[in-house]
Amino acid sequence: MTRTTLSADRIATAVVAAILAVVGLLALMWRFGWVLDLPARSSTTVVADLETHAWWPWALGVAGVLLVLVGLRWLWAHLRTSGVSQLNLPGTGSEGRLRVNGKAAASTAADVLADNPGVRSARGRLTRDRGQLVVDLRASLTPDVDLEDLASVCDTVAADLAHVLERSDLYCRVHLSVTGSGAATSRVQ
C-alpha cells in the first residue's frame, strides 16, 4: 500500500466521520429545535422534484459510473504489492547505467545472513515502504540464537549492501523470526 493510498484512506475515514457527526447533530437539532429551525415534518419534495427533470437520468447515470470507477480504483490500490525489482545504480559517464536486480542483491545478502549459527534460513527482497526504498531481509532463527552477535552480523551485511548498491536513499530492515521450540539443535554440516 502506498503512502498516497494511506493518506486517501485516512482522509476518507475522516470524511465519513464528519458526515456521521453532521447527521447526528442534525438529528438532535431536529428533535430539540436547537439552532436551526427545522420543520416538524420531514419533506423530501425538493429532491423529489429534481427527479422530474429531463437531465436527471443522465446525471444519475454518469455519477453512478464515476462512483463505480472510483470505488474499483480505490479497491485495487489496496491489493497492489510493493515489491521493487529493477534498481538503477549510479554509473560513470552518460552511457549505460549499471542495473542490478535489487532482488538479487537482497537474496545474496540473505544467503550471507543464513550462513550464521542460529540462523536456519533467510530470504531477501527490495521493497518500498512508507516512502522508503528498503532492503527487506527475513531470517528464521533457532531459539538459542545469540541476539547480540546476530545484530552485529546484520550490521556487517548492511554495510556490505551499502558498499555494493551505492545509493544514498536505501534503508535496511531485518525481520528476525524464531521458529521451532526449545531444544538446541546441532548443525550437522
Add this chain to the structure above:
Amino acid sequence: MSTALQAADEPQHGTDETPLPRAKTPVTIGKVFGLSVLWSLLLIALGVVAVRDALVHADLLDGRPWTQQALDFLDGHTAGDWLVPVAVLCLLLALWLLVVAVKPRPRSEARLQADTGVFLTKTSLRRLATSAAGDVDGVDTADARATLSRVRVTATTTPDQVDAVQAGVQAAVTERLAALVQPPRVDVRVTTTGGTP
C-alpha cells in the same frame, strides 16, 4: 563473508563502511485499511444503484427507481424520541472513526540494538521467553504470552523450588531479551506440579 556481495578483484571493505540506515519500524496494517475497503465497496454499491436507477428512468429496466423509494421512505416523518439514540450512535461512531483516521499504526515488531534496522516479531518474543524459561534448572514446563511491552511467563515446578525458579526464570528471560532497545516488562508466575515422591 563479504566476498559473496563484492567482485572478486575488489579489496575487502566490510567494517569501515557505514551500514545502510535503519528503515522505519514495521507496523500492523491498521484498521484504516479494512475500513477503506468497506468505503470503496460502499461507493461501488452506490454507483451500481445510481446506474440502475438511471436505466429505470430511461425505461431500459423495469421497476421503480430505488432513489425514489428511498426519498418516499424519508418523507413525512415527525421529529420523535427515536432520533436521540440514532444521534448518539452516529456521534459515537463519528468519534471512533476520527480517532482511527488520525492514530498512527501500531508497531508490529520490536527493535534490536543495532546500527541498521533489526527487528524481532512478537511470536519470536514469546518463543524466546519460553525457551529461556524452559532452560532454567528446576522448571518442569514453561509457557509465555508476549506483546511488545510485556511478556508473561508461566512456569511449573515442585513446591520446594518455587522461589528459586521464580528468580531464575525472571533473570533468564530478562537476559534473553536484553538485546532489545525497549525490553518488555517480564512478569513471571510459578505454579506447582506437586511434590516429588
